[in-house]
Amino acid sequence: MTAFVRDQWYVAAYGREVGRKLLGRTVLGEPILLYRTQDGGAVAMAERCVHRRFPLSQPPTRLDGDRVVCGYHGFTYDTDGSCVFVPGQQRIPRTARLKTYPVIEQDSFVWVWIGDREPGDTLPPRAPWMDSPRYTVVSGMEPIDGDYGLLVDNLLDLSHETYLHGGYIGTPEVAATPITTEVDDTAGIVHVSRHMDDAECPPFYAKSTGIEGRISRWQDIEYHAPCLYLLHSRIAPAGAPGPNPDGSDPHAFHVEVVYGITPSTHKTTYDFWAVARDFALDDQDVTDFLHDNNHTVVMQDVVALNVLQKSLDTEQDGYQELSINIDTGGLAARRILARMARQSPAPQDDPAVTR
Ligand code: FES
Ligand SMILES: [Fe+2]
Numbered sequence: 307m308t309a310f311v312r313d314q315w316y317v318a319a320y321g322r323e324v325g326r327k328l329l330g331r332t333v334l335g336e337p338i339l340l341y342r343t344q345d346g347g348a349v350a351m352a353e354r355c356v357h358r359r360f361p362l363s364q365p366p367t368r369l370d371g372d373r374v375v376c377g378y379h380g381f382t383y384d385t386d387g388s389c390v391f392v393p394g395q396q397r398i399p400r401t402a403r404l405k406t407y408p409v410i411e412q413d414s415f416v417w418v419w420i421g422d423r424e425p426g427d428t429l430p431p432r433a434p435w436m437d438s439p440r441y442t443v444v445s446g447m448e449p450i451d452g453d454y455g456l457l458v459d460n461l462l463d464l465s466h467e468t469y470l471h472g473g474y475i476g477t478p479e480v481a482a483t484p485i486t487t488e489v490d491d492t493a494g495i496v497h498v499s500r501h502m503d504d505a506e507c508p509p510f511y512a513k514s515t516g517i518e519g520r521i522s523r524w525q526d527i528e529y530h531a532p533c534l535y536l537l538h539s540r541i542a543p544a545g546a547p548g549p550n551p552d553g554s555d556p557h558a559f560h561v562e563v564v565y566g567i568t569p570s571t572h573k574t575t576y577d578f579w580a581v582a583r584d585f586a587l588d589d590q591d592v593t594d595f596l597h598d599n600n601h602t603v604v605m606q607d608v609v610a611l612n613v614l615q616k617s618l619d620t621e622q623d624g625y626q627e628l629s630i631n632i633d634t635g636g637l638a639a640r641r642i643l644a645r646m647a648r649q650s651p652a653p654q655d656d657p658a659v660t661r
C-alpha cells in the first residue's frame with residue numbers, strides 16, 4: 307500500500323464539474339463537498355453534516371443562495387463552514403462547523419489542499435496546455451479500484467504500451483527502446499525519457515496527425531510527486547529536423563498528456579486524464595478520435611489496475627517483486643512518495659483519515 311502524502315494540492319475535479327449542483331469527492335480519505343457560490347467561486351468543505359453525518363452531496367441536501375442546507379434535518383452551513391441554522395432551537399452549538407479546504411482553480415482543474423499546515427505560498431504544479439488557446443484538449447476522469455501507487459507505476463513505465471495498448475498507442479519500439487531517468491529529489495520530480503528515432507506510427511498518432519510511414523517519437527515524462535504527471539510527446543516524420551535551439555519545432559506534432567493522480571481512499575484513485583494537441587486545433591473529427599481512442603487506452607489501464615489490485619490483495623504479506631531497467635522511474639517515484647509521506651504524517655486522532 308502506498309502511504310498518503312499530505313500537505314499537498316490535489317486535483318478534486320475539473321472546473322466544469324463544479325457548479326450549483328453539489329458534488330462529492332473523497333480525497334485522501336476525506337469526503338469533500340464542492341460547489342460554486344453565486345459569484346462563481348469554488349468552495350470545498352467537509353461533506354459530512356456535523357449532526358448525524360449525512361453526506362451533504364446527496365439529495366435532498368440543497369443550496370440556499372450560497373448556503374448548504376442538509377437534506378436530513380436542515381442544519382445550514384455558510385461558505386466558511388460555520389453553521390448558521392439548526393432546527394428547533396436558537397442556540398447554535400459552538401462545535402457546529404465544517405472544515406473548509408483551500409481551493410485554487412488553475413489550468414482547468416479545481417485543486418484542493420489536503421493537510422494540516424496552511425499552503426502558504428505553495429502552488430499546485432502547472433499544466434498550462436489545459437486551457438491554452440494554442441492547444442485543443444480532450445479530457446475525462448475514471449475512478450480506479452486500486453492504490454494510487456499502481457497508477458504512478460503504470461504511468462512511469464510506458465513500456466507497457468507495447469503489450470497493454472498494442473493497436474492503439476503501443477508499437478514494438480516502445481518496449482525495445484531504453485529509457486533515461488533523472489530524479490530531482492529536492493523538487494520531488496522524476497524525469498523519464500525515451501526517444502525513438504525510427505519507429506512504427508501507432509494508429510493514435512497516424513490518424514490524428516496524418517503522418518504516413520515511420521516516425522520519430524519522443525516521450526519525455528515529468529512526474530511531479532504526488533499529484534501531477536506530464537508526458538511531453540513529440541511526433542515527427544522519421545528523418546525530419548529536430549527542434550531548433552530557440553525551442554521552436556515546426557517539423558513536429560506535439561501532444562501533452564496530463565494526468566491528475568488523486569488518491570481517494572487507500573484502495574481507490576481518481577484518474578484525471580487529458581490529451582492536449584498543438585495541431586488540427588479546430589478539427590472535430592480529430593478531437594472525437596483522440597477522445598475516444600484515449601478513453602479506450604485509459605480504460606485498458608483501469609481494467610488492468612483493478613485486476614492487479616485484486617490480485618495483490620490475495621498475496622501473502624511480504625511478497626516479492628522483481629524490478630528491471632524499465633522500472634527505474636517507478637522506483638524513484640516510490641522512494642520520493644515514501645519520503646514525502648514520512649514528512650507529512652496523518653494526524654492520529656483524525657477519524658476522517660483512512661489509514
Ligand atoms: S444529519 Fe444533517 S441535519 Fe441531521
Ligand atoms: Fe497505459
